[in-house]
Amino acid sequence: MTSKTRRPAKTKPAIALTVAAGPAERGPVAGMSADEAATELECLAREIARHDQLYYQSDAPEISDAEYDSLRRRNDAVEAQFPDLIRTDSPSKRVGAEAAAGFGKVRHRVPMLSLGNAFADDDVVDFAARVHRFLGLGEADPVAFVAEPKIDGLSISIRFENGLLVEAATRGDGSEGERVTDNVRMIREIPHKLSGKNVPNVVEVRGEIYMSHADFKALNEAQAAAGGKIFANPRNAAAGSLRQLDPTITAARPLRFFAYAWGEMSELVSDTQHGMIEAMRHWGLPVNPLTRRCRTTDELLAFYNDMGEKRAKLGYDIDGVVYKVDRLDLRDRLGFVSRSPRWAIAHKFPAEQATTVLRAIEIQVGRTGSLTPVAKLEPVTVGGVVVSNATLHNEDEIARKDIRVGDTVVIQRAGDVIPQVVSVVLGKRPQDTQPFHMPAVCPVCGSHAVRDADAAEGERGVVRRCTGGLICPAQAKERLKHFVSRLAFDIEGLGEEKIEFFFDEGLLRTPSDIFTLQDRDATSNAPLNSRKGFGAKSVDKLFAAIDARRKIGLERFLYALGIRYVGEQTAKDLAKAYGSLAEFRKAVDAAIESGKSSEAYADIDNIEGIGEAVVDALIDFFSEPHNVAAVDALLAEITVEPYERLTAVASSVTGKTVVFTGSLVRLSRNEAKAQAERLGAKVANSVSKKTDYVVAGAEAGSKLVKAQELGVTVLTEDEWITLIGT
Ligand code: IVH
DSSP states (O other): OGGGHHHHHHHHSSOOOOOOOGGGGGGSTTTOHHHHHHHHHHHHHHHHHHHHHIIIIIIOOOOOOOHHHHHHHHHHHHHHHOOOOOOOTGGGGGGOOTTSOOOEEEOSSOOOOOEEEESSHHHHHHHHHHHHHHHHHOSSSOEEEEEOOOOOOOEEEEEEEEEEEEEEEEEEEEEEBBHHHHHHHHOSSSBBBBBSSSSOOOEEEEEEEOOOHHHHHHHHHHHHHHTTOSSSHHHHHHHHHHHHSSSHHHTTTEEEEEEEEEESSSOOSSSHHHHOOOOOOOOHHHHHHHHTEEOOOHHHHHHHHHHHHGGGSSSEEEEEEEEEEEEEHHHHOEETTTTTEEEEEEEEEOOOEEEEEEEEEEHHHHOOOOEEEEEEEEEEEEETTTEEEEEEHHHHEEEEEEEEEEEEEEEEOOOOOOOOOEOOOOOGGGOOOOOOOOSSSTTTTOOBBOOOOOOOGSSSSSSSSETGGGHHHHHHHHHHHHHSSSTTTTOTTHHHHHHHHHHHHOOOHHHHHHHEEEEHHHSSSGGGGGTOOOOOOHHHHHHHHTTTTEEEEEEHHHTTTTTOOHHHHHHHHHHHHHHHHHHHHHHHHHHHHTTTTTTHHHHHHTTTTTTHHHHHHHHHHHHHHHHHHHHHHHHOOOOOEEEEEEOOOOTTTTEEEEEEEEEESSSOOHHHHHHHHTTTOEEESOOOOOEEEEEEEEEOOOOHHHHHHHHHHEEOOHHHHHHHTO
């Protein structure tokens, strides 16, 4: 980095800065002792890193270019005099921080999935029973599990080719993460080269990066002394330290790693989880020493209790334990449900609770106009995080728990879940409290707010909704926030705050505005880089991030539209069924044209996972000319790419359409569906001429009759299992 790329400081600091001492005040280099030089190099490294951070990441420099340059020259001069004292995190070694416009993206060759959760012992019993049932085993047939501590850090995938570390990526949305290779190379516990003879050509190690309690404490102390960011907990500290554009900052942070899984492997060196982990240990990777093999549910639960007792003394955070089926061939048969493997589960420790005072109840207006009461709390630390907001869900919940402003309340927080108000400590209720009443008008636009009456939420829904629709600015903002969110367009640098700002400034109203922002900015008389809080660098970065999203997958696009009931899974189901946006639009337009009892309506309804509520919501959305115009304007700016079908395992049922009906014994309906899809079959809801097989369980009704009428092949559950060969 040279000063030529830096602009003059935008703001002058109001207070004297500890870092602003010029070379003259620091004394001549020539007469320095080695101790003094070491101390000064340490200070300079810290100071320069802080200014880089302020300049490049916060876009809020505190010193001028000249002052900055003099710090760097001073550092160079001291290093020239004491070359042995050059630090690993020396500013003179740092290259390219200014060039990195965020991290590059990496598509995971094998998706990084999450785990289903168990909270109670019964959930674990159910998990084990499900595994047995799915595999067609009796309760008494043993299935070995591996039980591991669940490390509370961030997951990472590290790729080794011919034994050498070539790439590392964060989990991201599971399909695509951020390339953090240089940073991961800075973690001492992670070898750059795997040792041993039996290392396959391609090894993708997956595991958790975390920070120990002792290191976390020391880091925060150092940060406090240097006026840097204080981290709320070790997980945030680990994540913040890994996601540094400048790897030398990561190098100075004490990160650790445990390997517990793998992605792509050119060869599996074992046929069990414990064998694979053992191999990783031989290759020089850190693995958790507390991992155990268990044969019964009782052993799993004993492990959980044991970890619960050891938890406080481990020296790092764990938030539960993970159970995994040990044999890899059994895992292949078990497969996945949605984003989680059926062969593993996380058994979480109970949520942490605290009591605090409820200061106020605020109403938030969501994307679909829902009014959500939010508790504003006296800040309190729960499980290492300071909590000042918690959800109150809806007005019925508030009435049921009789929660009033001024009450002392019990709140709880579990993992990433939004903190909740659990109950009121009635003994501490002040005298003059009043029951809470939900407003009957939207607090943002003043339109009537009425309670839903819709099929999905029962007779009278619990949600009160603003009827302002398109005129309600709160809804419009929330729709835009949803549009740019992680599972939708995921535009880096365009977070919730920026959306608020652009909306309030009148620069963004609908999604297409995001993609025309740069052109409009070029001719604006108040361009972004002239505004407070923006610099040329950050504006360029933002435009680059927007441009990077001009191509988007169909499933993300459909999710981003924010159509009611079209969440992540439904968007994926629709994308999978139609493949391209053109086919999808054709199907919806046909349904709009021919109405509810038409074949076109039934065709959408017939997609597995899609029900009437979704079809109606699609019809409502695309019947509204304003929405169609907004989508078309967007399509003038972007390209929607066809759905990428995961290559299913070729099988006897690949390409066939199957309908499951009646109650199945060996599999649940979801399990049967997932398994069929993995084998390349299409699963439909209802029977038609296009159906190849109807798998009929006990008490099959009208679908079986229809199959017989149409002459469709009907199979029993056992015949189906024989056909697919599991
Ligand atoms: S296995 C396909 N094992 O928990 C399953 N995950 O809630 C891959 N985690 O994203 C994960 N310790 O970040 C596994 N021993 C362990 C773990 C573990 C922590 C995290 C991981 C994962 C999350 C799922």
